[in-house]
Amino acid sequence: MIEALQFDFMQHALIAAILASYICGIMGALIVVNRIVFLSGGIAHAAYGGIGLSVFMGWPFLIGTIGFSVVSAIIMAGISLNNKERSDAIIGVIWAFGMAFGIILVDLTPGYQVDLMSYLFGSILTVPKTDLIIMGVVAAILTFFVTLYYFELLAISYDDEFARVRGLPVKKLYFSMIIMLAITIVLVIRVVGLILIIALLTIPAYIMEKFARSLFQMIIGSILLACIFSISGLFLSYQFNIATGASIILVASVFFGISHFIRTN
Amino acid sequence: MNNTIEPTPQINIRNVFFAYQKNAVLENINLNVYPKDYIAIIGPNGGGKTTLFKLILGILKPKSGEIKVLGQKPCKTSYYIGYVPQNHHISSLFPISAMDIVLMGSLSSRKKMFYSLKKNRRKAIEILDRLKMADFANNNMNSLSGGQRQKIFIARALMTTPKILLLDEPTTGIDSKGQTELYGLLEELNKDITIVMVSHDMMILSSHVKSVACVNRNLYYHDQSEISEQMIKSIYPDALTAECPIELIAHGMPHRVLKHHHKIGLKND
Numbered sequence: 001m002i003e004a005l006q007f008d009f010m011q012h013a014l015i016a017a018i019l020a021s022y023i024c025g026i027m028g029a030l031i032v033v034n035r036i037v038f039l040s041g042g043i044a045h046a047a048y049g050g051i052g053l054s055v056f057m058g059w060p061f062l063i064g065t066i067g068f069s070v071v072s073a074i075i076m077a078g079i080s081l082n083n084k085e086r087s088d089a090i091i092g093v094i095w096a097f098g099m100a101f102g103i104i105l106v107d108l109t110p111g112y113q114v115d116l117m118s119y120l121f122g123s124i125l126t127v128p129k130t131d132l133i134i135m136g137v138v139a140a141i142l143t144f145f146v147t148l149y150y151f152e153l154l155a156i157s158y159d160d161e162f163a164r165v166r167g168l169p170v171k172k173l174y175f176s177m178i179i180m181l182a183i184t185i186v187l188v189i190r191v192v193g194l195i196l197i198i199a200l201l202t203i204p205a206y207i208m209e210k211f212a213r214s215l216f217q218m219i220i221g222s223i224l225l226a227c228i229f230s231i232s233g234l235f236l237s238y239q240f241n242i243a244t245g246a247s248i249i250l251v252a253s254v255f256f257g258i259s260h261f262i263r264t265n
Numbered sequence: 266m267n268n269t270i271e272p273t274p275q276i277n278i279r280n281v282f283f284a285y286q287k288n289a290v291l292e293n294i295n296l297n298v299y300p301k302d303y304i305a306i307i308g309p310n311g312g313g314k315t316t317l318f319k320l321i322l323g324i325l326k327p328k329s330g331e332i333k334v335l336g337q338k339p340c341k342t343s344y345y346i347g348y349v350p351q352n353h354h355i356s357s358l359f360p361i362s363a364m365d366i367v368l369m370g371s372l373s374s375r376k377k378m379f380y381s382l383k384k385n386r387r388k389a390i391e392i393l394d395r396l397k398m399a400d401f402a403n404n405n406m407n408s409l410s411g412g413q414r415q416k417i418f419i420a421r422a423l424m425t426t427p428k429i430l431l432l433d434e435p436t437t438g439i440d441s442k443g444q445t446e447l448y449g450l451l452e453e454l455n456k457d458i459t460i461v462m463v464s465h466d467m468m469i470l471s472s473h474v475k476s477v478a479c480v481n482r483n484l485y486y487h488d489q490s491e492i493s494e495q496m497i498k499s500i501y502p503d504a505l506t507a508e509c510p511i512e513l514i515a516h517g518m519p520h521r522v523l524k525h526h527h528k529i530g531l532k533n534d
Binding site for chain 2: 035154157165167168212214
């Protein structure tokens with residue numbers, strides 16, 4: 001297996017897997033404790049609208065997609081803050097709209113056959129070097145943000161009403177978190193694809209929620225678990241010549257199943 | 266009306282109306298809370314007790330009327346209020362230690378870049394010690410009992426060094442021993458801090474409560490902590506029918522012993 005690492009593409013894929021695991025571990029823990037998994041699914045699927053827009057306009061993938069995703073994420077989060085009871089329906093609409101919008105824009109682009117599958121299920125083996133650098137930068141920004149505002153994020157996640165009474169800028173913190181989430185999702189789309197990303201975000205965090213004694217422990221544990229899932233998935237896919245994104249999620253799902261049989265006090 | 270001898274109220278509510286959509290939740294509310302008061306707010310579910318708290322905290326804004334807390338608009342002064350919310354709206358799965366919750370009380374609107382976590386921890390331990398909860402500081406919240414959890418939320422409120430303490434149904438889900446302990450603690454705290462407490466279960470009131478306000482859309486204020494039959498009739502129209510199986514008993518001073526329900530038909534009457 002080690003000999004696989006002599007290939008450049010495998011080295012890149014390994015770095016991509018680790019960076020994706022790192023940012024997914026942090027954001028995954030936050031979305032699970034904030035119960036915004038469905039919103040994350042909405043952002044991931046609406047991102048396809050951004051992919052279509054980038055293809056149609058000839059923009060670089062990351063810029064167009066991040067822009068579109070951040071805007072749709074802010075709209076979804078804003079609506080769900082003001083209309084909690086119907087937020088699931090509204091997220092569902094934007095979720096579907098984004099995908100439809102993207103598919104039509106790709107169709108309208110003359111002479112361009114975008115590989116839809118690679119965005120749906122990821123293409124970690126072809127992640128370009130620039131993506132790795134951008135992921136590294138985002139990982140650093142995310143670390144800074146979460147470290148500096150750890151107690152604030154903890155407070156708004158646990159009891160936003162109390163946080164507001166204390167005078168914390170609850171909305172600013174919430175929307176910063178949503179923007180970081182949208183950026184995370186777009187970056188990780190390349191690794192596991194927009195359909196599978198929810199699994200990489202939520203499975204490590206779900207498992208850790210049972211064992212962690214603090215949000216910090218949950219974040220660290222989620223990062224480690226995500227690393228285990230993505231690296232073993234990567235090597236499994238190399239060994240058996242199967243799709244990488246799907247292998248990663250399969251490993252994660254097996255761990256998820258096992259974790260259900262472990263009892264904690 | 267303008268009694269100059271009276272001290273200035275910490276909370277001053279005048280002619281406040283509030284409605285969520287069309288239905289009025291609170292109508293023409295007037296209430297003054299003075300320093301070191303200990304007020305119990307009682308009333309039926311949906312009567313507007315929690316809404317009144319949220320108005321005092323500035324989370325909600327009245328449709329009309331005026332609320333002043335410490336002489337200012339509520340949203341500016343919520344900083345000085347220690348708020349103990351009803352604890353059932355909070356997820357029990359959340360991985361969080363008791364200490365982390367208490368430390369939330371040290372947060373403020375102005376980000377302190379170099380605040381001392383050590384100093385805050387020491388203060389938190391002191392408060393937990395006072396509540397006899399220091400041994401549980403590192404415990405996970407979901408490993409604590411209802412009463413212990415409630416004490417952690419009180420510790421978080423005290424961490425804010427409050428001038429006023431607002432407690433929303435603090436005795437829900439706590440056994441009678443725990444309730445006695447809790448009331449003892451509140452009495453102790455009341456030496457320095459004004460306390461306003463919502464109690465859904467109007468039958469169980471601390472004998473240390475100095476006054477009672479009944480909220481059911483309107484507010485009736487009673488200077489002595491006595492619950493008269495008439496009061497119950499106006500607040501709980503159904504209370505004196507067979508629907509209310511509880512005898513109205515408040516322990517403590519004789520004037521708190523209340524009249525029997527009539528036409529109740531309790532077996533051991």
